[in-house]
Amino acid sequence: MTTSVLTRRTLLAGATLATMPHAWAQTMPAARGDGRLIVVFLRGAYDGLSAFIPWADPDYGRARPSIAIAAPDGSAQTTIRLDDRFGLHPSLGALLPLWQQGVLAVVPAAGSPDPTRSHFDAQYQWETARPGRTSEVSGWLNTLAGLGGAHGSARAIGVGEANPRILAGPQAVKLVARGKAAQRAGALENPRTREALMALYDGPDALSTAFRQGAESRLQTAQELSREMQAADNGAAPAAALENDARNLGALMRQERKLRIGFLSAGGWDTHAGQGAATGSLAGNLRKLGAALMQLRRDFSEDGDAIVIASEFGRTLSENGTRGTDHGHGNALWLLGNRINGGRWHGQWTGLASAELHEKRDLPVHHDFRAVLAQVLRPAFGLRDSQLAAVLPGATWDPQLDGLIRRA
Numbered sequence: 001m002t003t004s005v006l007t008r009r010t011l012l013a014g015a016t017l018a019t020m021p022h023a024w025a026q027t028m029p030a031a032r033g034d035g036r037l038i039v040v041f042l043r044g045a046y047d048g049l050s051a052f053i054p055w056a057d058p059d060y061g062r063a064r065p066s067i068a069i070a071a072p073d074g075s076a077q078t079t080i081r082l083d084d085r086f087g088l089h090p091s092l093g094a095l096l097p098l099w100q101q102g103v104l105a106v107v108p109a110a111g112s113p114d115p116t117r118s119h120f121d122a123q124y125q126w127e128t129a130r131p132g133r134t135s136e137v138s139g140w141l142n143t144l145a146g147l148g149g150a151h152g153s154a155r156a157i158g159v160g161e162a163n164p165r166i167l168a169g170p171q172a173v174k175l176v177a178r179g180k181a182a183q184r185a186g187a188l189e190n191p192r193t194r195e196a197l198m199a200l201y202d203g204p205d206a207l208s209t210a211f212r213q214g215a216e217s218r219l220q221t222a223q224e225l226s227r228e229m230q231a232a233d234n235g236a237a238p239a240a241a242l243e244n245d246a247r248n249l250g251a252l253m254r255q256e257r258k259l260r261i262g263f264l265s266a267g268g269w270d271t272h273a274g275q276g277a278a279t280g281s282l283a284g285n286l287r288k289l290g291a292a293l294m295q296l297r298r299d300f301s302e303d304g305d306a307i308v309i310a311s312e313f314g315r316t317l318s319e320n321g322t323r324g325t326d327h328g329h330g331n332a333l334w335l336l337g338n339r340i341n342g343g344r345w346h347g348q349w350t351g352l353a354s355a356e357l358h359e360k361r362d363l364p365v366h367h368d369f370r371a372v373l374a375q376v377l378r379p380a381f382g383l384r385d386s387q388l389a390a391v392l393p394g395a396t397w398d399p400q401l402d403g404l405i406r407r408a
Contacts, residue, residue, distance in 0.1 A: 033382020035304025035339075036253065038262040038296055039141065039166070040242075042289070042311040043123060044232035044270035047325055048332030049317065049363070050282055052106050052345075053087045055079045059352035063318040067277045067325070077278040086345060090278050091287040094294050102343040103297075103336060105404065107372055109349060110333040111313055111365040115358075117327035119232045119270070122312035127166035129370055129392045138169025140373075141261055144391050145171040147383060156261035157252060160237050160245035167263055174259065176248060232270035239266040239285040242292040250299025260381075262300075264292070269311065273322035297336060306337035306376045310369060316361050317352055330363030333372055339379060339406050346404045370395035375404045 053069050054060050061068045069089055072081035079087035080096055086108070088096060098104035114131035116122050125131045129140040145156040146169075157174040158167045167173045237245065245264050253259045268285055275282045289309075296307050314331030336342070348366040350356040358364045370392040377383055377391065389395075 033380070035306055035337075035380030036260045036262070036300055036302070037144075037376065037380055038249070038264070038300055038305070038307045040289075040292070040296070040307065040309045041123075041126075041164075041166070041236075041263070041265040042239075042269045042309070043234050043236045043265055043267045044119065044311070045122075045313050045315055045327060046269035046285075046311045046331070047271060047275065047282060047315040048108070048311070049315065050275070050277075051089050051092060051286060052108055052332040052334075053079045053089060054085060054108075054349075054352060055081070055087045056085050057352045059317070059354075063352065065319070066323045067275050067319050069278055083344075085349070089283065089286050091283040092290045094290040098293075098297065098336060099343050103338055103340055105335050105340050105342040106345045107333045107335075107347045107367055107401070107404070108345050109330045109347065109363050109366040110310075110369050110372055111330045111363075111367075113365055113368055115329065117313070119234065119312060119327075123234055124165055126310070126312050126369065127164065129373075130394070131368075131370075138171075139164070139166035140391050141166045141263060142169030142171050142173065144377070144381065145173060145261055147381070147387050147391070155258060156263070157249065157259050158263040159249045159252070160241060161235055161263075161265045163235070164263055164265060174252070176252070232267065234267070236265040236267035238268045239288045242266040242288055243295055246292040246295040246299075250295065254299065266292075271315070271324045272320070272326060273324040275319070275324040293336065301338065303338050304380055306335065306340065306380050308373065308376065309334035309336070314363050317357060317363070318361065328362035329358040330365040333367075333369060335372070335376065335404070337376075341403055341406050347398075347400050367398055367401060368395065371398035371401060372404070375401055379405055 049060070050067070050069060055069070055071045070078040072079045072087055076090060078090065080090060080093055081087045082099060086106075088099075095104060112122060112125055112131040114122070114125055116125070121134055124134055127139050128137050130137060141156055145154075145167075154172045154174050156167055156171070157176070158164050159176045162175065167175070242264065249262050249264060253262055266285075266289070271282050274280065277283070293307070293309065300307060310333045311331055314328040315325035316328045318325075320326055350364070350366070354360045356364070374388055374392055374395055374397075377388060383391070
């Protein structure tokens with residue numbers, strides 16, 4: 001009895017999964033091992049504060065005078081009310097029935113404990129489940145695929161991205177890749193057009209000088225934006241393709257039941273400028289995301305299936321001078337499935353007052369993304385404690401997320 005109590009205390013103090021196997025097992029729901037896992041990764045750091053909106057917090061509207069979504073009033077351009085604190089972006093209205101059915105949940109302040117604001121580093125660390133480390137290691141989905149299946153027999157599939165790090169490693173995986181549209185600089189991108197325009201405005205007059213300066217600035221800005229977006233998207237297709245990718249993933253995983261792990265990604269979430277509010281570029285992407293998630297729900301609605309929607313980090317609370325948001329820290333992480341205790345949000349939320357923010361600008365990370373994933377993986381794949389530690393090295397048990405999974 002004394003040993004059991006000491007073990008529980010050690011666990012709550014943050015012992016690693018590998019060192020406290022018995023306490024971990026006592027805390028987790030029953031391990032059934034009959035599920036399928038789908039991970040949807042939004043590259044570029046999507047703005048969770050516009051998707052899962054803390055509409056009742058007065059600091060939300062004050063920090064975002066141009067891009068805040070209006071408080072719910074029942075009209076089409078305002079927040080869809082979920083409870084007294086949070087709501088959905090109006091473009092995510094398709095997801096409301098899932099919330100009402102109790103199969104969709106959110107952890108509103110989750111993420112990596114590493115404070116990097118680099119897309120490349122944050123994505124790599126998320127995909128390898130090793131915050132703060134960039135050494136060459138397998139992706140955590142590849143490691144998961146190697147548990148319970150014969151080496152060389154694919155159990156995981158990625159659709160829509162050529163070589164995602166999350167699936168990289170010794171285990172065989174299926175990849176259905178597609179190219180990414182290039183960033184464009186308008187008419188100036190065409191060399192002949194650019195040369196002709198520069199020749200036309202080659203004089204010393206003020207108009208010609210202004211045109212040349214503007215053209216050079218436009219081209220330079222487009223090139224810089226292209227590099228930034230390419231780094232943010234990391235080869236992922238735009239959100240517009242996500243629904244079709246989701247449909248393809250469902251078809252392929254129905255054909256091969258041994259495929260129990262699926263990965264989708266979408267780029268275009270790096271909204272530094274012109275983010276929009278109830279309408280605009282982000283609203284369009286969210287609408288496409290909602291359609292893709294509804295497609296996934298149709299194909300992955302068996303009792304053990306789970307869908308995780310995440311991003312490498314969040315975005316700043318305050319809008320910037322170009323009516324966008326910059327790289328942040330904590331973010332909303334979504335979960336969908338019959339065993340998810342949905343229709344509610346989980347974990348800690350401390351509001352948007354400056355003193356509660358990370359570096360007085362971002363959502364804090366109250367919950368390590370690995371702790372959220374561990375809640376899903378144990379019942380879905382029936383993993384032993386040592387296996388959980390192999391997939392999510394260094395993760396600790398988070399008792400504040402105990403209610404995330406149904407214990408039926």
